[in-house]
Amino acid sequence: MSTSQTHAKPIDRTLLFESIFIMVFATAMFATTYTFDKVPAILAQGIQPTVFPRAVLVVMFLLAALQAFKATRLTPQQVSDLKPVKAVPPIVFLTAGLLMAFAALMPIIGTFPAIVLFLPALALLWGERRGLLMSLSFLGFLGFAYVLFGLIMNVPLP
Amino acid sequence: MEAFFLVLQFLADPYHLAIIAGGTLVGLIVGALPGLGSVILIALMLPFVVRMDPTTGIALCAIVYCATTYGGSITAILINTPGTPAAAMTTFDGFPLAQKGEAGRALGIATFSSAIGGILGILVMIVATPLLAQVAYQFGPAEFFALAVFGMSMLASISGASMTKNFIGGAFGILLATVGTDLTTGVQRFTFGQPDLYEGVAVVQIMIGIFAGGELLRQATQAHLKRRLIAAGVTKLPSREDFRRIWKTVLRSTGIGTFIGILPAEGGKVAAMIAYNEEQRWNKKRRGQFGKGAIEGVAAPEAANNAATGGTMVPTLALGIPGGGSTAIILTAMLILGLRPGPQLFVEQPNLLAGIFGAMLGANICFLVYGMVGAKFFSRITLVPTTILWPCVICLACLGAYSFQQSMFDVGVMVFFACLGYFLNRHGYAPAPIVMGLILGELIETSLKQSYLIYDGNLFAILQQPIAAMFLLLSMFGLCGPLIAKAIGAYRDRQAAHLRGNDE
Numbered sequence: 001m002s003t004s005q006t007h008a009k010p011i012d013r014t015l016l017f018e019s020i021f022i023m024v025f026a027t028a029m030f031a032t033t034y035t036f037d038k039v040p041a042i043l044a045q046g047i048q049p050t051v052f053p054r055a056v057l058v059v060m061f062l063l064a065a066l067q068a069f070k071a072t073r074l075t076p077q078q079v080s081d082l083k084p085v086k087a088v089p090p091i092v093f094l095t096a097g098l099l100m101a102f103a104a105l106m107p108i109i110g111t112f113p114a115i116v117l118f119l120p121a122l123a124l125l126w127g128e129r130r131g132l133l134m135s136l137s138f139l140g141f142l143g144f145a146y147v148l149f150g151l152i153m154n155v156p157l158p
Numbered sequence: 159m160e161a162f163f164l165v166l167q168f169l170a171d172p173y174h175l176a177i178i179a180g181g182t183l184v185g186l187i188v189g190a191l192p193g194l195g196s197v198i199l200i201a202l203m204l205p206f207v208v209r210m211d212p213t214t215g216i217a218l219c220a221i222v223y224c225a226t227t228y229g230g231s232i233t234a235i236l237i238n239t240p241g242t243p244a245a246a247m248t249t250f251d252g253f254p255l256a257q258k259g260e261a262g263r264a265l266g267i268a269t270f271s272s273a274i275g276g277i278l279g280i281l282v283m284i285v286a287t288p289l290l291a292q293v294a295y296q297f298g299p300a301e302f303f304a305l306a307v308f309g310m311s312m313l314a315s316i317s318g319a320s321m322t323k324n325f326i327g328g329a330f331g332i333l334l335a336t337v338g339t340d341l342t343t344g345v346q347r348f349t350f351g352q353p354d355l356y357e358g359v360a361v362v363q364i365m366i367g368i369f370a371g372g373e374l375l376r377q378a379t380q381a382h383l384k385r386r387l388i389a390a391g392v393t394k395l396p397s398r399e400d401f402r403r404i405w406k407t408v409l410r411s412t413g414i415g416t417f418i419g420i421l422p423a424e425g426g427k428v429a430a431m432i433a434y435n436e437e438q439r440w441n442k443k444r445r446g447q448f449g450k451g452a453i454e455g456v457a458a459p460e461a462a463n464n465a466a467t468g469g470t471m472v473p474t475l476a477l478g479i480p481g482g483g484s485t486a487i488i489l490t491a492m493l494i495l496g497l498r499p500g501p502q503l504f505v506e507q508p509n510l511l512a513g514i515f516g517a518m519l520g521a522n523i524c525f526l527v528y529g530m531v532g533a534k535f536f537s538r539i540t541l542v543p544t545t546i547l548w549p550c551v552i553c554l555a556c557l558g559a560y561s562f563q564q565s566m567f568d569v570g571v572m573v574f575f576a577c578l579g580y581f582l583n584r585h586g587y588a589p590a591p592i593v594m595g596l597i598l599g600e601l602i603e604t605s606l607k608q609s610y611l612i613y614d615g616n617l618f619a620i621l622q623q624p625i626a627a628m629f630l631l632l633s634m635f636g637l638c639g640p641l642i643a644k645a646i647g648a649y650r651d652r653q654a655a656h657l658r659g660n661d662e
């Protein structure tokens with residue numbers, strides 16, 4: 001959590017931004033409900049299909065507004081508990097990128113070739129350097145995945 | 159009596175015994191691996207479970223649920239890292255005992271307390287579930303609406319960064335449940351013209367993504383951590399003196415665990431936390447020893463979290479309201495297999511219920527044996543490098559997500575929710591409330607619509623139904639309880655500060 005020191009009252013800026021993001025999301029989704037088809041009242045049996053999602057979005061918006069309010073009204077204890085926010089480590093983005101690449105490669109080059117590329121790539125990214133251990137473990141996993149999905153479950157993998 | 163006979167019949171089948179033995183072994187291994195737990199394991203198992211026959215599939219989920227809950231205590235004691243969140247309290251006294259060279263004693267206490275807590279919890283489940291299901295016969299849409307609201311209100315007290323964040327997560331889950339074609343009117347909601355969303359979001363893929371994928375990204379930041387095994391002694395039986403010291407603790411904690419487990423949305427983690435705190439309060443003789451290696455500090459959370467496994471199954475099977483994260487996934491599996499929890503299940507599927515009860519009972523007895531014989535082996539599993547384990551886990555998750563409907567869109571949904579799960583967790587939005595909302599969302603909307611029709615547009619009539627009114631009242635208590643407790647705590651702190659000021 002980060003605080004704004006320039007204000008007279010300290011603010012939990014991270015929590016405030018989170019809350020604003022949620023409020024924007026809820027508003028955008030609420031606006032989307034206006035694109036839903038309208039149905040005659042007799043078919044809707046009294047409740048239009050927009051009513052329930054809108055009610056949920058209003059609750060979500062109000063909760064986020066409450067959270068935003070709380071972010072600007074911190075008690076001395078909360079102020080002392082606030083810690084500076086650490087940036088998301090690059091390895092998280094790289095891991096997420098590899099995962100997306102794996103999902104994208106599966107239908108292009110096939111599941112097992114994609115696994116053969118993905119497993120050592122992720123292990124190397126995470127700092128694993130023991131070649132023999134990686135080879136044996138990943139070969140074992142490939143065999144396990146083939147038996148489980150290909151032979152037992154008979155799933156037509158891409 | 160007939161239920162017990164059916165349970166015994168299930169346990170007499172060698173095939174079922176093999177499933178129990180194998181499932182418990184897998185559950186123990188996974189439970190002993192920090193980061194993985196019952197929720198991730200059951201989520202990963204879902205694509206396979208839905209292809210099995212319903213009794214075996216659901217029983218297998220129940221077995222691994224019991225075994226992973228116990229398995230988490232091994233790492234908590236030996237490497238000061240809880241294998242599962244429910245074992246977090248076990249580290250407080252289990253690890254100091256291991257540091258004193260009494261790892262075997264701590265593991266023995268944990269194994270026995272877990273088994274006794276688990277078995278007693280299941281016996282309560284066998285008795286309580288049909289009784290609760292009988293009550294559910296009187297439930298109409300109003301009662302189910304109120305019950306689902308009660309389930310959501312319990313999000314106020316589950317562990318997480320804040321009550322508001324839990325509710326925002328719950329609302330997000332409910333919103334996800336509205337995606338797809340509205341069954342009453344046929345109108346598409348939040349589908350954005352994407353045909354893959356016409357039948358709604360893929361619950362299984364969301365669960366795999368948010369739990370397993372989110373954890374993968376979290377583990378990415380911890381891959382460099384080295385774990386050190388403090389001691390790996392063979393488990394020894396606790397002495398007669400140890401038994402004399404812990405039997406009351408185990409019974410007390412089992413009661414707490416079962417009760418907490420029955421409450422919707424609560425689970426083993428909360429049960430263990432409350433049992434540990436209560437034990438400190440009750441055990442005045444050894445209050446000073448807690449946190450330094452008191453055996454009661456190991457027995458209490460272990461008995462409670464394993465008793466909670468039986469407790470959480472009660473509302474899941476009797477009412478279709480999940481008792482926690484793991485049971486939410488088990489409930490999803492049941493719904494996919496065409497099994498609707500509730501009173502009809504007891505009439506139509508007595509063998510399924512006997513299978514679940516028998517499997518859980520068998521798993522508890524089985525891990526007692528495995529725990530005593532193989533604790534040394536399971537403790538070694540904790541040293542499997544994260545850099546090897548997690549790439550394999552996430553591959554399995556992707557293949558599982560694909561295999562469900564043979565759709566790459568599902569894999570995309572899983573990857574998206576993996577990224578979302580990581581960021582939500584980082585900002586204190588726990589995945590459990592989202593899953594609760596996702597599962598209860600449809601029930602809330604459907605029962606609300608039905609109530610609207612039945613009471614001719616007067617939704618206040620729901621309050622005139624005694625059972626519904628009771629659940630809504632309990633929901634109010636559920637919502638206000640933590641706030642009242644917080645206010646009382648703050649008042650006491652102020653009083654204490656005031657008194658200290660007077661003394662000075």
